[in-house]
Amino acid sequence: MRFEAVRAIYENGLKNNSLWFINGDLGHMKTEEFRRDFGARYINGGMSEQNIIGVSAGLALSGMQVVAYSIVPFITLRCIEQIKIDICDQNLNVIVLGVGGGFAYGSAGATHYSIEELAMLRALPNMKIVCPADPPETYSLMKQVLELGGPAYVRIGRGKEPNLPVQIPAALGKASVLREGGDITIVSQGTIVSEALRAAEILSAEGLEVEVANMHTLKPIDREFLLDRAGKRRGIFTLEEHSVIGGLGSAVAEVLMDSDNRPKKFHSFGVDDFWPETVGSQQYLRDVCNISAEKVAGSISRILAA
Amino acid sequence: MPAAPEKILELKSQAKLTRRKIVEIIYRAKSSHVGSALSAADIITSLYFGGVMRVDPHHPKKEGRDKLVLSKGHAVSAVYATLGFFGFFPIEKLEEYGRDGTKLASHVVLDVLPGLETSNGSGGHGLPLGAGMALAAKQKGEDSRIFVLSGDGEMEEGSVWEALLFAGHHQLSNLTLIIDRNYLQDGMSGLRTNQILDIDPLDEKLRAFRWEVESVNGHDFDELISALENKSDKPRAIIANTLKGKGVSFMENRGEWHGKCPDAEQYEVAIKELS
Numbered sequence: 204m205r206f207e208a209v210r211a212i213y214e215n216g217l218k219n220n221s222l223w224f225i226n227g228d229l230g231h232m233k234t235e236e237f238r239r240d241f242g243a244r245y246i247n248g249g250m251s252e253q254n255i256i257g258v259s260a261g262l263a264l265s266g267m268q269v270v271a272y273s274i275v276p277f278i279t280l281r282c283i284e285q286i287k288i289d290i291c292d293q294n295l296n297v298i299v300l301g302v303g304g305g306f307a308y309g310s311a312g313a314t315h316y317s318i319e320e321l322a323m324l325r326a327l328p329n330m331k332i333v334c335p336a337d338p339p340e341t342y343s344l345m346k347q348v349l350e351l352g353g354p355a356y357v358r359i360g361r362g363k364e365p366n367l368p369v370q371i372p373a374a375l376g377k378a379s380v381l382r383e384g385g386d387i388t389i390v391s392q393g394t395i396v397s398e399a400l401r402a403a404e405i406l407s408a409e410g411l412e413v414e415v416a417n418m419h420t421l422k423p424i425d426r427e428f429l430l431d432r433a434g435k436r437r438g439i440f441t442l443e444e445h446s447v448i449g450g451l452g453s454a455v456a457e458v459l460m461d462s463d464n465r466p467k468k469f470h471s472f473g474v475d476d477f478w479p480e481t482v483g484s485q486q487y488l489r490d491v492c493n494i495s496a497e498k499v500a501g502s503i504s505r506i507l508a509a
Numbered sequence: 510m511p512a513a514p515e516k517i518l519e520l521k522s523q524a525k526l527t528r529r530k531i532v533e534i535i536y537r538a539k540s541s542h543v544g545s546a547l548s549a550a551d552i553i554t555s556l557y558f559g560g561v562m563r564v565d566p567h568h569p570k571k572e573g574r575d576k577l578v579l580s581k582g583h584a585v586s587a588v589y590a591t592l593g594f595f596g597f598f599p600i601e602k603l604e605e606y607g608r609d610g611t612k613l614a615s616h617v618v619l620d621v622l623p624g625l626e627t628s629n630g631s632g633g634h635g636l637p638l639g640a641g642m643a644l645a646a647k648q649k650g651e652d653s654r655i656f657v658l659s660g661d662g663e664m665e666e667g668s669v670w671e672a673l674l675f676a677g678h679h680q681l682s683n684l685t686l687i688i689d690r691n692y693l694q695d696g697m698s699g700l701r702t703n704q705i706l707d708i709d710p711l712d713e714k715l716r717a718f719r720w721e722v723e724s725v726n727g728h729d730f731d732e733l734i735s736a737l738e739n740k741s742d743k744p745r746a747i748i749a750n751t752l753k754g755k756g757v758s759f760m761e762n763r764g765e766w767h768g769k770c771p772d773a774e775q776y777e778v779a780i781k782e783l784s
Contacts, residue, residue, distance in 0.1 A: 248675065254668060254671035257637020258641035258644065258675065260641060264627065265642050293627070293628050
C-alpha cells in the first residue's frame, strides 16, 4: 500500500510544481525518483515530526500542497498539537500519510501500534480521514485526496497487503458495498476489511445474508448509507483495527443513535481499551483482540441469537 | 548605517503610541500578557516602522512580501496596534478586542485582521512554520524574508530545536529568528528563565546549530534595525535583550505582568507614563 500511495504522490508531483513530499525518515522505494524529479520539493526531515508538520504548514501557508509521511504513531500522536493548530485550525492543504495502521507492525509492540490516532484526529475540525483497504484502493483514494486537498489524514498498511477479492472503484465519502446481503451489514475500513469479508463467508455458511460495506472515508462519514441500512437490517456491526473508543464504531454509532432509524442490534468490534500483552503477527494480534474473522463471526452469531 | 536621529525620535514616538494602545485595549478587555507585549513593542516597531519588512498595508497578501510569524502569539496586542497604526486597518478596529463575538483573540489568529500571517499561541510552533515559509520562498525564487518572533521561555520547547536544526541544515538564509529575551516566563513563580530551565549559553547553542547570531539591546532602535537588516548565507538569530513590561515603570522586569491586567489606578499611572 505504501508503494501505491507514494506512486500517486509522485505522479501528481510531476505535473504539479507546488506539491511537496516530506518524509519523516522512512523508506518508500522511490527515493531516487523523488530526488531526481521533485528536487527541493522532496525532503527527508529526519526524526523531527513536530517540525515536519510545522514546516508543512508553513509551506501550505505559502500556497503549496504538502504530504507529510511517516509511521502512524510518529506522524500523528507525536505531533498532534501541530496537526491541530498548524494544519487543522489554519485549515491548510497538508495531507498526513501514516504507514502501518493498526497492528501492521505487530512484533514491534505498543510504540508502533496505531489503535488510538483515529479517535484523536476525528475530533479535529476540518480534518478528513481516509483508510483504504488494499493497494488499488490506496492509489485511487490517494489521488482523490490530493485532488480534494487537506487537511487530511490517510492511514495505510505497512507493505504488500493483498488485493481484496472484490474490486469496487472507491469514491471519497461514499461507502463501497463489497458484498450484498439483506440480514446484517458489517461496516469496516482499512486492511481489516479482508477479515470482514471472511467473517461474512463464515456467517453465510450458517445461512445468514451478510452485506459488507467498506467505509474507507471515516470523516466525513457516509451518513446516507448508514441511515438507509439501519432500518432494513437485523443488525449493524462495525469492524476496525483501532480502539473501540472514538474510531469507526463510534462514528457509526453517533450517526445511528442520532436517528429515528436505530438498528435492533449493534456492536462495534475493535480493540477493547487495552494493549495486547504479547506481540506477534498482525493476524495473531487480531485474534488476541477478538477482531479476526472467526472471532467476529462467532460473536455476531451469539449477539443475533441473544 | 545608523538611522538618522529624527528617524529614531519618530520610532520612539511610534513605539510609545503602540504601548499606550496595548495598555488601553488590554485594560478595557480585562485581558493579559501586557508585559509580554510591551517587551516586544520596540522589536515590532522596528520591523514595520523601521522599514525592515517589505509589506504593503494596502495589499496585505502581495506575493513576495516579507512575513512576521508571531510565535509568542500572546503578545498579539503589540502586533494589532502596530498593524493598525501602519495602515493595515483602521486603528479603531481594536476597540473590538475582548468583546464577545469578535474574532480578535488574545493570541494571534491567521487572517482575522489583514497582516496576520499565522495562528500561534502554543509555544514552539512559530519557527517550524517560518522554516516552511522560508523554504517555499526559496523554491519560488522570491527574495522575501521571514521573521519569527519568539519568547525566551518558548526556547525550552523541543520543537524549536528541531526547527533550529532543520533551518541550519537547509541553510535558510531568508529566515530570521528574533528572541525576545526578557528572562521572565511563568509570571507567578518569581523565578527567571535561567532558574526554571536554563537555555544559556543561548548564543553558543544557536551557533552550534549553524545559525549566525547577534545580540542586541531590544529597546535600541539603532541596534535592532541594523541587526534586522543584516543578511547572511545562514539563518540568523537575533537575541534581543529586553525588559518585560518595558515603558511602564511598575511593570518593568516584573514577572507577574505576564498574566495580570492593570486595575483602574494602575491603568491611569501607566497611561500617564506613556503619554
